[in-house]
Amino acid sequence: MSSFSQITLNKSALEHNVRFIRSEIGPEAEFVSVVKGNAYGHGIHSFVPLLSEIGVRSFAVFNSDEANEIIATGVPFDRLMIMGAVLDEDLHWIIEKGIECFVFTQNRLLRGIEVAKKLGKSFRVHVEIETGMNRTGYDETKWLEVCDILHAHRDHLIVEGICTHLAGAEEISNYVRIQQQLEKFEAAKKLFEEKHIRPKSAHIACSAGVINYPETIGNLARVGILQYGFWPSKEAKMGWLAKNKTTQDPLVRVIEWSSYVMSIKEVGANEYVGYGLSFLTETPMRIATVPVGYSNGYSRALSNRGKVLVRGKRVDVIGIVNMNLLMMDVTNIPEIEEGDEVVLIGNQGDQEISVASFSDFSSLLNYQLLTRLPERISRTIK
Numbered sequence: 001m002s003s004f005s006q007i008t009l010n011k012s013a014l015e016h017n018v019r020f021i022r023s024e025i026g027p028e029a030e031f032v033s034v035v036k037g038n039a040y041g042h043g044i045h046s047f048v049p050l051l052s053e054i055g056v057r058s059f060a061v062f063n064s065d066e067a068n069e070i071i072a073t074g075v076p077f078d079r080l081m082i083m084g085a086v087l088d089e090d091l092h093w094i095i096e097k098g099i100e101c102f103v104f105t106q107n108r109l110l111r112g113i114e115v116a117k118k119l120g121k122s123f124r125v126h127v128e129i130e131t132g133m134n135r136t137g138y139d140e141t142k143w144l145e146v147c148d149i150l151h152a153h154r155d156h157l158i159v160e161g162i163c164t165h166l167a168g169a170e171e172i173s174n175y176v177r178i179q180q181q182l183e184k185f186e187a188a189k190k191l192f193e194e195k196h197i198r199p200k201s202a203h204i205a206c207s208a209g210v211i212n213y214p215e216t217i218g219n220l221a222r223v224g225i226l227q228y229g230f231w232p233s234k235e236a237k238m239g240w241l242a243k244n245k246t247t248q249d250p251l252v253r254v255i256e257w258s259s260y261v262m263s264i265k266e267v268g269a270n271e272y273v274g275y276g277l278s279f280l281t282e283t284p285m286r287i288a289t290v291p292v293g294y295s296n297g298y299s300r301a302l303s304n305r306g307k308v309l310v311r312g313k314r315v316d317v318i319g320i321v322n323m324n325l326l327m328m329d330v331t332n333i334p335e336i337e338e339g340d341e342v343v344l345i346g347n348q349g350d351q352e353i354s355v356a357s358f359s360d361f362s363s364l365l366n367y368q369l370l371t372r373l374p375e376r377i378s379r380t381i382k
């Protein structure tokens, strides 16, 4: 574990966000916590036990490795859902442990059924419907065939759900496309109904669905980014605040990330700082280094544009972010000392760096910046 930087997870913030999600989805809907991408960079090993302590028992991941990591935490669960990739060799323990899988190809479905038969168990599936994202999901031409398979092997299957994923619910500009997806999904549900296939749940909503299209919530919502205290987009946030006639953000950031001042130096005017020619001093400057770079999860895209906090002040990241360090302009902080705390995400005094302002271009980048935080940074809970 490296202590050159530390990640802290705030349990009461998480509790607050989960309460918010539950109030948005209503008492009839199940909250499935999406913890793919190492829990959006927060760290499955620390984050999932925290969720468990506050009573969350349904989790969704992308692949079978991540499902295995959840199992390794030892938390109890009612539902563990794999939304994407499964290796054939993993089907055995997946079915043995009652883990659920999205199915969107006949190969996956038939192999799962085969393994379930051998084990004398049932394969718990969520049938993913192609409604317009054109990524994964059964095309309309396959729906009848899928119904036939589900019917023929009903003794070894539990149809936990029928589902789809929205292609950009965080932007209002995608409104028409989303409406077409919802219509298509209704058509699939109707056909399944006619064929006497009755999935236990029908689910569409991700965070942006919950906020922008509450009609997509149904009896289950797969929510990721909101629980970490971030909005899927600025638009979603503004829309929610306007609808609820408030200016108070109902979400609280769970993660904090900090490091320290490694060294300080004075640089004269007309000097380049760091690699290349991207930063030239106009006047004499004081520069400090922090031992965190792009290999430690601080994106190179923040070269000459990131902000960090030191001594309660917001300062600029200058020059190119290096593999293992970044440089900051501390000209206006004469009292700075080696070892001072540097906040990369979080609060110091009355200043805050949220992930969004740390990138400042688009909230969609939140997803990318968070998931880059390496597993080997130590996580502590407060």
Ligand SMILES: *Cc1c(COP(=O)(O)O)cnc(C)c1O
Residues within 6 Å of the ligand: 034, 036, 083, 165, 205, 206, 207, 208, 222, 223, 224, 225, 226, 232
């Ligand atoms: C990632 C993902 C979600 C959750 O998305 P958020 O925007 O983080 O809420 C839901 N469903 C599927 C299929 C996903 O891949």
